[in-house]
Amino acid sequence: MKFKATFTDRGLRTLEKGICPALERHGKACHMLLSREDVHLIQTTLDADGMLICARWAIDILFEPNTYTCDSRHNNLIAFQLEVGLLRRVLQAAGAHDADSLEVKLAMRAVPTGANTAPVSKPFLTFTCRGPNLNMVQDLPISKPHLPAEIDRLVMDKDITQVCPFYLDLQGEGQRIQAIVNKLRSISATMTLLTTKHGHLHLQVTAEQVQLATEVQSLEVLPAAVARSAQPLTEAAPEGRLQEATRNGDAASAIVQVKHFTKSLHSSQLTQPAQVLCGIGDTGGHVHFVFVYRDPFSEAGYDDKISLSYKLPVLQENDL
Amino acid sequence: MAAQQACLKIANVKGLVAILQGIKSSHKSQLCTMSINSDGVAVRWEDASKSLQSSVWLSSELFSHYNCPWARKALGLHFAQFVDTLNVFALGSGAELVLRFPGRNEELICEMVEDGSMAQLCTYARIDTVEIPFSGDLMDSWEDPTSFFLVDGALLKETVEDLEWPSGGLTVEAFLRRDPPQVQFSAHGLGDLRVTLPASKLDGFHCASAEVRHSYKHKHLRTAFTQLPHIKDGSSPVSTKVSIDRDGLMKVTHMVSLGGGEGILRSAAASLADTQRSAVAHRMGIVQVLIVADEEDIN
Secondary structure, eight states: OEEEEEBOHHHHHIIIIIIHHHHHTTOSEEEEEEOSSEEEEEEEEEEETTEEEEEEEEHHHHBOGGGOEEEOTTTTOEEEEEEHHHHHHHHHHHHHTTOSEEEEEEEEEEEOOOSSSOOEEEEEEEEEEEOSSOEEEEEEEOOOOOOHHHHHHHHHHHHOOOOOSOEEEOGGGHHHHHHHHHHHTTTOSEEEEEEETTSOEEEEEEOSSEEEEEEEOOOEEESHHHHHHSOOOOOSSHHHHHHHHHHTTOEEEEEEEHHHHHHHHHHHHTTOOSEEEEEEOTTSOEEEEEEEEEOTTOSSOEEEEEEEEEEEEOBOGGGO | OOSOOEEEEESOHHHHHHHHHTTOOOSSOOEEEEEEETTEEEEEEEOTTSSEEEEEEEEGGGSSEEEOSSSEEEEEEEHHHHHHHHHHHHTSSSOOEEEEEOOTTSOEEEEEEEEOSSOEEEEEEEEOOBOOOOOOOGGGGOOSOOEEEEEEHHHHHHHHHHTHHHHTTSEEEEEEETTTTEEEEEEESSSEEEEEOOGGGOEEEEOSSSEEEEEEEHHHHHHHHHOOHHHHHOSSOOEEEEEEOTTOOEEEEEEEEOSSSOOOOOOOOSSHHHHHHHHHHTTEEEEEEEEOOOGGGTO
């Protein structure tokens, strides 16, 4: 098993300033999954309070391609668990020294366990930072590399989220939605999230004596063809519009925990996404957030080499 | 939809929430009564001990639109939920809040439409009403003659807060003397503290008999004097009128500005009716707290 690579500037920046702080909001631990094509940081439902969080880089974004080695006996896949906070601090220290290059490799190192016992060999990620003034080596403790079965499960976990029929882009109204959701929390811990093909987002909370709802209109619908297929609405009031859209089969709904939703919006902003796409799974089985980033090297396009997505667990009616 | 529906619009939701939060302290009693009248809205809350009633009066002139098809209609509400719900609207960009009553199920409906940079935002709430929790008004038992004085609310807030430790937070005695005019609050118990309000700060002092002496629960005084938003942050003076009737029933009236924080200290007004008229002119809400005297402790 061998893993060795040198970070690119952009890779280091997105990891340290964006993804790591975002993941830290959801849980301490995360899994790193390395393959020949891409690198994933994954927080499973156990790590992130029921949510599934998956960040992906194509190899050439995070690492200099010619420096990258990733060999293992299991399809050249390597995975292990590490602490996000420690990873961020290691990268921060390296970044602070204005290094010329930062190399990372998987290493086993003997760790003394006491005066009378033999040292134990433990796995580390060793970060070597070379600069004009100093060279610095930092060892980040990690879990034992995952067994093939564990790796397969991680690969399955990250692939399990199907694409939703349609998404709404919340980025333009992100702050206002965040502000509303923060207040909704005082009324109920769970809320009903509804999206319509017309680009309307409805957030509803219900307490014993109160029903409160907000409709956010004119959000961008993706794919655009879905918006064109929606039947025009005739009702004047937001509640009527929602009922009409539901009747026509143009709406999707799911019940989520308010804290999951607000954490998702909030942590994603640390990564400065260009689009925040929110979709509801085919049968309302999950809520899917996909964050889309701009490619700094091209004017037009979005970057499909970096991605971050969250899957929120959905509560069934009878869970409430 | 009911044929007859009241529809009120108000822009300053933050002020509305702040003034409502000022009238309730204990968490024991959860319900309040709201009455929508042809000339304004009243929200009234009663302490579980029934010895304190507080209310907010919002004249119809505080609303940008006021349409009430009946003379008086009362509804019961869960106070905390009502305020929490209004709070959601208060974070809005200053758009108008529309209150409608009744909805299809006798509920109170709140609506707000905001125009954003690109998207329009509609927020709406339905608050279920409950049976009217109480109907008795302590004011009905008001017996003349009345003693009263007006003073800056901040001064009374400090006084009441200072009086907490000597009584162990139990009772405070209020003492009014006609000649020379004097207002004194005192508490005894763990320690002994007397606070005499400076005569120069008193306005429109009137004492019905040579001496008036009654004691009140400290927690009630705290509700009455220390909770209003303008008093809390001390940003602008609040005119407070304290009246005491023959049997010691105390009525505390605050004028609270809803017009954007510009509270104006009203000069002495000859009667409450006068103060009310001027309050309307200055877009002020009226907070009134009634406290029954705690006579057992005196004997």
